[in-house]
Amino acid sequence: MRRAAVLLVFAAALAQAQTPPEPAASAASAPEPAASEPEAAPAPPPPSCAQLTSRALSSDLRAATAQSQNQPLQALVKLHDEAVAEWGAAIATCDGRARERAQRNLADSQKSRDALAEKLQAGSQCETAHRDAASLQDLARAAFGERRFSDAASLYRKAEGMWELAAEQCNGSQQQTAQRRREQSEIDGHNAEFCAPPFERAREFSGKLRNSGAALPLAERQTQSQIGETLWRDTARLCKGSAQELALNNAQALARERGTPWVATPLPGAPTAAPATVVAAAPKPAATTTGKPSANAPPAAAAATATTPLRQAAATPITPIAVAAAPVAAPPPEPKLFDRVAGDTHYIGQFTRNDDDTVSGTGRVEWKNGDVYEGPLTHSQRQGVGEIRWVGGQRYKGDWAADRATGRGAMTFANGNHYEGTVVDGQPEGEGKLTYSSGDVYSGQIRQGLPHGKGSYVWMSGQRYEGDWVNDKPQGQGKMRFANGNQYEGQMAAGLPQGAGRMVFPNGDIYEGQFEAGKANGQGKYAWKSGERYDGAWARGLKHGQGTFFWPSGDRWEGVFKDDERTDDGQVIRKGS
Template identity: 80%
Template sequence: MKLVPAVLLSLCLALVAGTAARAQTPPEPAASAASAPEPAASEPQVAPAPPPPSCPQLSSRALSADLKAATAQSQNQPLQLQVQLYDEAVAQWGAAIAACDGRARERAQRNLADSQKAHDALAEKLQSGSQCESAHRDASALQELARGAFSERRFAEAASLYRKSEGMWELAAEQCNGSQQQTAQRRREQSEIDGYNAEFCAPPFERAREFSGKLRNSAAALPLAERQTQSQIGETLWRDTASQCKGSAQELAMNNAQALARERGTPWVSTPLPGAPPPAVVAAAPKPAVTAAAAPGKPATGAAAAVTAAATTPMRQAAAVPIVPLAKAVTPTPAPAAAPEPKLFDRTAGDTRYLGQFVRNDDDTVTGTGRVEWKNGDVYEGPLVRSQRQGVGEIRWASGQRYKGEWVSDHATGRGLMVFANGNQFEGTLLDGQPEGEGKLTYASNDAYTGQIRQGLPHGKGSYVWMSGQRYEGDWVNDKPQGMGKMRFANGNQYEGQLSAGLPHGRGRMVFPSGDIYEGTFEAGKAHGEGKYAWTSGERYEGAWARGLKHGSGVFHWPSGDRWEGVFKDDERTDDGVTIRKGS
């Protein structure tokens, strides 16, 4: 019984000694490493920063912002919201500019400028206040109603609506400022013109247009004398119409009258339509200081635009105003005790007044130098020989057209300068008031033609320079590049060869800005038929073309010397062909 405690005591002492020994023994490296906590497991992981948005991503966001802003504007949502959306679009495009380069950067800069312009205009409208915005909206609505009535030939209703829109635009001008006020003033002036034309101009314009249409359709079947009479009636209708119109409608009516005179080739004699009432006399209204219809380079709007659209005479080639024949001077009956006649000659014969250093001839004509005035507003200054313009003189027509140059037997014939009412001008030789021979035509668009002229149109050899940078030198037929010539297009393409109606047609050679060259046949401006195309990379194709595409049998050569022979379709090789290696 006494042994048990002793044994237990010995076991306890051994256990204590082993524990102490283990405490003094350094731990094994592997065990230490295994038991040591891993710092990575106890510390939080930091995610890498995302890359900045790319140029395409920022451009896409900016385009989306632009779309939202434009949609809000088209839906006439509140101005405050529209301004905020364009603010966002401007910011997005600014971020895109910072991240893009090259063409993408240029595109972003253009879009930024457009968005900024739209933002500024809306911000100005917002600053003008709700009354300005409401007045603009109401005036625009009235103007659109008037245009609709005019297009449906409800002229009286259109005139009334135009007058109402004129008053609303005037109210808008009073309630707005800045560009909004200027816009309202311009549209008020245009509404005034459109209302006047709807009431007084449109009905006679329609009559003249209808008569001219019938005359064109039946003229070939009429005897010469009857055709001349009908032409005089048509010109009279257009001239009467011009006296009752304003703005571009008046100019168009006069151009139509002049076109008839040019086709007829004889002076105008007032010939009313049989059975027609005399034209209404319209009191002259004060002319606006600036009218949108008269602004050069801008399309007519409202009633003037509708009248312009209804006409069929082309506007690009301005006809010369017919030369007004001079009336013979009528010898006044002298008073019994008249004083000696002064040196200054001042006499009126019919609708013609002579003022200057003239003398009266035995046949009741006048000779000398001075000024001749007609009641229709035309004025001539220069020499007369037996009441006919002769020598170098200048005439200014009431329409705004003028001519200064040589006269032969009362006809504008010889060298001179003709400035047409539509802004075109010609300097060179003329025959009876019409450009003919050699000269330079400068159009209102600043396009210019130099060369041969026939009946007022480029015809023969000449060169033409467009404002776009396009140039042509070669043959012309009735105002169209046709024949052989050289054309340099605005996009840099250079063509030499045959043309028809202004387009490459026939055999020719086209050099592209990249240096690529096509030589062969063309049709309506595109490679068509047989031709060769050489790329600057060294590849070349010889064979058939259709509408600008490789189409038909042909051979494609690679710079390596290999080639493919076979059939092409719509610019692609087909299964009907074979590749031939160099040296085979």
């Protein structure tokens, strides 16, 4: 989204055009002052708020650039110290919103400086350990992504050891970070060694079931679903952390889709264990608790232990009560969760496949180009409140209707600009607030992503405009307060005063009349705080044409002005004449 750049041009143009003119006519008619000793040159004025803010931003930029280039910590701390000092000077000079912004930036710069100082204080050993541990962790992730699970497990264990060493050599937040990453490396290493292979088998089986299950007879489909759920539950027992949670969710999704209680059903040819629900019906408490036959029993005895309770349940009047109780004791149905790829689209979440081969529910959608959506779907269309992250860095979180971002939401653009408000078809439209990466803020009506209608704009420098906008430019009736203190109220066109308006200067001077391209042009009145007045024609910000200049004494000069000077075509009229 482009910024209202022309407004900055407006500020620059007015810096010269809107400087209060001197009452030249008064000086021309007044007696020449007596000669006096030459005065010493006045001391230069102290830097303004805008100048100090600009210096501080430049310091921030230098520090950020150096950090991105991985320059030495000592140099980075020095650059951040300079930025902190510059923002402190800006706070001492600025007021209002400019001061608030300076305070926020000072806090950010101070936070970055403290983090770097902490790293510097920890010493090179801490920094080296962090870097080496992170490199090992990256190598482990790469091996895991390539399905080299044994290599990944070994690398994760090495990373775990390096993070432990970093925790010993560091302190403060660096130590806490190392401890957290050591714990995560431990979990990742365990999952790479024990969880990943069965997880892949369960995923592969579930994928085949999704693709071909609809063509199977009902009984066969139910059996395959039981096998899939068994694979996921067996996998969950071997996993830790989020992998374990995902395996259990996949198992519950199959159970909900199937609609019947789970009965442990291993893959044909796979090593068998006693099915949990069968053992639960066995008369021996030990079998119910462990779910396994005696370790000393021969294979034939193990098979008998697994099957006998079912035959007994069929022949004994009392046992069916326990068997019948199994469906009642089954957990309530869980929301459907599945992992499905359709073309370039990958669905992961609590979804239901519809008869028209679309999906409905809530979860995560990944596209091959890297875009990601998280939220609800209705017949494969985004509907409700969800978030999308484009691969280019732009993101939106808010309302969706018929697969379009429409309603209220928040949008962050790749250039750092941020918008909150109403959105139509993925574009800011209606009422909202635009915060630009520069720190400028616009609040008001928006059309096709641009300020349009009624709104206010506040610049980082402290300049402010409130009024009508047309296609990203102030146009119509509005009020402008400049960073130098000038205040304008009147008609605007293309971001500049145009038409009838009134300008009040910080020293108390006032101009009221016609403007063109930001300058007094046409008929207007200028009143100096000292008491002089001019009423007449203007051109390009200068008195030009027929006009009258009034002195506080009551005398006046009437005639023709040219380029801010009186001509011979005029006369002085004394008071009372």
